[in-house]
Amino acid sequence: xxxxxxIFPGQGSQxxxxxxxxxxxxxxxxxFYEKADEVLQFGLSKLMLEGPAEExxxxxxxxxxxxxxxxxxxxxxxxxxxxxxxxxxxxxxxYSAFVTSGALSFEDAVKTVHKRGLxxxxxVPAGQGAMAAILGMEANSLREVCxxxxxxxxxxxxxxxxxxxxxxxxxxKLGVEKASAAAKEAGAKRAIPLVVSGPFHxxxxxxxxxxxxxxxxxxxxxxxxxxxxxxxxxxxxQDVAEIKKEMVEQVYSPVLWEDDVRKxxxxxxxxxxxxxxxxxxxxLVKKVDRSVKTFCVFDEASFNEVVxxxxxx
Numbered sequence: 001x002x003x004x005x006x007i008f009p010g011q012g013s014q015x016x017x018x019x020x021x022x023x024x025x026x027x028x029x030x031x032f033y034e035k036a037d038e039v040l041q042f043g044l045s046k047l048m049l050e051g052p053a054e055e056x057x058x059x060x061x062x063x064x065x066x067x068x069x070x071x072x073x074x075x076x077x078x079x080x081x082x083x084x085x086x087x088x089x090x091x092x093x094x095y096s097a098f099v100t101s102g103a104l105s106f107e108d109a110v111k112t113v114h115k116r117g118l119x120x121x122x123x124v125p126a127g128q129g130a131m132a133a134i135l136g137m138e139a140n141s142l143r144e145v146c147x148x149x150x151x152x153x154x155x156x157x158x159x160x161x162x163x164x165x166x167x168x169x170x171x172x173k174l175g176v177e178k179a180s181a182a183a184k185e186a187g188a189k190r191a192i193p194l195v196v197s198g199p200f201h202x203x204x205x206x207x208x209x210x211x212x213x214x215x216x217x218x219x220x221x222x223x224x225x226x227x228x229x230x231x232x233x234x235x236x237x238q239d240v241a242e243i244k245k246e247m248v249e250q251v252y253s254p255v256l257w258e259d260d261v262r263k264x265x266x267x268x269x270x271x272x273x274x275x276x277x278x279x280x281x282x283x284l285v286k287k288v289d290r291s292v293k294t295f296c297v298f299d300e301a302s303f304n305e306v307v308x309x310x311x312x313x
Contacts (some may be wrong), residue, residue, distance in 0.1 A: 003085045003271050004086075005272050007275070009089070010093045015278070026076070029076060030204045035110075058200065067092065071096050071100060073297050074087075078304075086229060086267060087101045090257055090280075090281055091250070095113050097195035102254055112212075113291040130196040131170045136188050142158060151313065154171065155199075156169055159200060160201060163261075165287075171199050171204065178197075222240065229244075230242075261284070
């Protein structure tokens, strides 16, 4: 039996032109972009479709842009008869999972992730924080490296445990530089600095989490109709209290993406559909288990491929 998970990418996957084919061909798809503009009271859709890329990449623009595209694609798939058994998203992508699962309205989600981006941007001034991808090192060994550097006064910690052999670290600029050098000395294959605007998923984001918690108190969260897999604990999120807690803790906690994928595999998922631009998450899924089926839906051709392949399953 086919069990399907919809998965949603996070920051870094945004692209100028994202979703353009869908909104040209469907008024229902276009309505999501128009609604996002209305809720945010600025031309997010123009930024998504025309750029400039530098402005789209700003965290408070990239977050609602990716959410809008991801939710639009998921709803298009559902209307075509492809229903997810589970949903999950990487970092910001988790909000697309909340909406798709019925826990959060699209309008509340767009507003909340825009503010989430602003709060994260404010938490650490530009240039003071950093992130880097460490390749070819075990989590426990890398954690020890980060703890040693942090003990010297420069905060750095594991941020994204993406797949075997790929872990992202996050912290102060100097902390990440020192941990990257120490990781390579300890046997890591590579340390790749990431082009990001802040030290996401680190304790340096706790101020952003406090502000976000106040915003969350003002939005209506429902019990999800489709189970969601948590970034923070890699467990099912099934009630409102758990979702609220997840939204806050997720800002400064590591994303356990490899564990999320393994959890979905344990639950019997056979097919992962990445809803949004890029193929990052599908690639990570394959590194966890090469035998599972993955699709990336970002334009009409990829949408039609999924529908054709899964019709009747």
